[in-house]
Amino acid sequence: MAARDYGQYGGVTRALELIGERWALLIVRDLLVGPRRYGELAAGLARIPSNILAARLKELQAAGVIRRAPRSRIVVYELTPYGRGLEPVVLALGAWGYKALGDPREEQVITPDSMTIDLRTAFRPQVAASLPPTSYATRFGFAELLIRVDGSALDVSRGDGPADLAFSASHDIRRLISGELAPDRAIATGVVEVLHGRGELLERFASTFHLPA
Template sequence: MAARDYGQYSGVTQALELVGERWALLIIRDLLVGPRRYGELAAGLPRIPSNILAARLKELQAAGVIRRAPRSRIILYELTPYGRELEPVVLALGAWGFKALGDPRDEQIITPDSMTIDLRTAFQPIVAASLPATSYGARLGGAELLIRVDGSRLDVSRGEGPVDFAFATGPDIRRLISGELAPGRAIATGAVEVLQGRSDLLDRFVSTFHLAA
């Protein structure tokens, strides 16, 4: 099924032949957040040509990584149990890539699904387990997320809801998560705008979500 054949017999080679084609892992990343319609996948990956998206979905289905899931009158794409085994791989790859992440180019965007996975990557469950349960509302570029942390459990969803602390920022979220930008300094310089709640809860957020650059 793979368009690329490396001519080697190994697990890494087989994995790359299954999910190593361009866009494949980004499709998987977004489906790790939840099932998506074709149009939702296309909207979350605005630069993917429609023929490539269709081809990747077909290839990933053939590999047993995703499946079509009819729901009422719509078709959703979702990960199979085999596909969900890629979650720790995607999170580890995100943490590795974060080390080389610089400032965004003008044309680069933040999507709700990409930010959700970035937050899962940065989540520190051991630290969170020692902190009070907290709900955050985060406006991150074009993504509005409701982030609930309860002990070592993390839930991230789109939209709004009751929160203890709400804030807005953009690409500076990277500097916060890496520790390059201290929470107090972020607020003082306007890199982070406090929308609701006590400003010191930003310190709790940064303790809960951290990745070393």
């Protein structure tokens, strides 16, 4: 039984009954990045009470959106094929919300999974297909990501590694991605700090990841 019953019959209503509870869609967002243990989900959603996380996982399992999967000696949560069908919905919602993003409040953080989904949202495969393969080692707040672009394929993973361009940036990276700030100005104003590699590759990054505000 759905946690909510709106008393209406329709696709949108049913979708909200299944994933409309608080935190549910953020759990789906993080699982779109990859399977997660319970503790990893809790760490990525630091403000979620443990009883709410347990309840949402139980509800999403009952709805057929996620499942528990044994991996060696641990159990992880992963999306079912039905749950993975939410990916275009999540990306479209992210693009819509990006237009009203503004500056973060003092207590808000960037997580690796949230930034991964933001990068997927902003990725332009049709542009990347015409560019040479490029890898970026990035630090967005506490999120350290290795971004590999090869033609129209995008791979984002946690951690560091060999890269053509390594840079760090604050939340103001959104100004670069939106086109509000040119790559050279982003470097000159300190929004982006080039750690190693060719700084001019930031222009390629800005072409590959673009989302108008």
